[in-house]
Amino acid sequence: MQTLLSGQDSFLYGASMHNQRIESFWCILRKECAQFWMDTLRALKDQGDFIGDATDTNLIQFCFSNLVQNDLDRIVTVWNSHRIRPSKNENVPHGRPMVLYSMPEVFSVRNYMRAVNQTDVDICRTDCLFRDEFTCDQEMFELLLMYMLQYGLEPPTNAQEGVDLYLTLKPLVLRDLFDDATLLM
Template sequence: MDQDEMDAAIKVYFSMGLTYKDIINVMAIEHGVVISLRHLKRMLRQMGLFRRKNYSNIGDLIDFVQSQIANSGQLHGYRWMYEKCLAHNLHCKKEDIRVILGILDSEGTAQRRKRRLLRRSYSSKGPDYVWHIDGYDKLSRYGICISGCVDGFSRRVMWLNAYYTNSDPKIIGGYYLEVVESLGGCPRLVRGDAGTENIYVRDIQRFLRLDNDDAMAGYNSYMEGRSTANQRIEYWWSFLRRECTDYWIRLFRRLLDQGDFSGTFLDVNLMQFCFMHVIQDELDSIMEIWNRHLIHPSRNANSPSGRPDVLYHMPELYGTISYLCEVPSHQTAVCKEECSFRGPVPCDRDVYDLSCMVMKENRYQYPNDSDSAVFLYLELRRTISAAIV
């Protein structure tokens, strides 16, 4: 690894907000480069990278926070907003973000202070020891269903996908298999509810673990239970509600109350056409930021603090190992034949083609935020409904 590559890697890790200790460990484990704390600080100084210097312009911070508040960012606390600033290359202090949020969104700040959550004690031996999967149906009335999976030890989000269904077991099996294929292995245990939507995940997990010889091999590698007891993923859904979906729930409810959504086949499919990719982009961003944000120490000694990506990829730093069970490529190939995967069309094909035609005729742009998505939805609904009548 030459000096330019080393500098580039350190700059990336620094911009992610990793501590000096984490950067040193990542460089040693991932790149085979051993550097001292003193040398690391010297390199950072030479690159002009400082923790407490060269902060971004306060006006840029205010503009960014204001833009976030205009959408689902109005749900964010200052710690999460700080992580979003880092993700957008804004160097700032948490205290500055706290003050800015208090001024720009005083009502939301007051509401967040009232929220409290009691957690049950949880324990997982290491990354990939258990994955928690579940579906989130708060937006399903509007045709948008979210599926997610969280690693129990690291709290790393393994997938977070929006699609038109959460009830097709082949689709859920496809989500699971995509991650297994990318990792080259499966977890020791999968925890899900007893619903029929998980039967392909259950069967694939048991098939992939059939030849293993540990106590949780084969049939025991999938655990069923009540959705409310699936603690890791249930907590994550409450987090997602606070930071993202509550905004969309209120937006869609407003369309419903105004008579602009009636739950018809056309309305649901237009919702999927206009909003699906906007929501998926936001889910991708939340997943990325969550996986690299810092989880602070808690009273539960069995849940280590740290960044989910670091906890997941470098378990040796926390006195444990990865429990990933290696899966041969020919086994995943067999399973893929039984699964379905998300395609480029987010709704009914006829509605999709008709909507594209109306957009082309009127030179409408595909939306990239909630306002443009609402505009396109209302225009398509008006135009297509009039044509049908």
């Protein structure tokens, strides 16, 4: 898809020393955000509260998707606002990534934006999944909202509240699924 939109090869093969900026970003992303969520969710698994079935996966998505997305949005804002120091290499631009991207002419750097035709945009839209209002399977999402309303539960605002909500909702879902399954027999 990137090649479709760029009109040329959109990546290069080369030594990893040429990937310093993206490697730096991945390091910051993991240290400032991803590792925390990996540890939080791994703890649920290690304690036996997550076995990885569809119910657990839906519950994790319901309880944590918005929290993780908020953290990712925060990291993107911090990264795009940080200042890249001037380098000895005069061909390397310096400044803030968002400004470099949106106003390349100010820094006398190449503008990499390309016009694309609507047909290509439509192809991408049909091939991509876009996030909608449901953070998990729609039926499960509606069931979990019903539980939240019935039991006066609030959406989580931090990781511990997400864990607490997960641990509160899981037995309710399992009870109803188990009860429904026995009624069918």
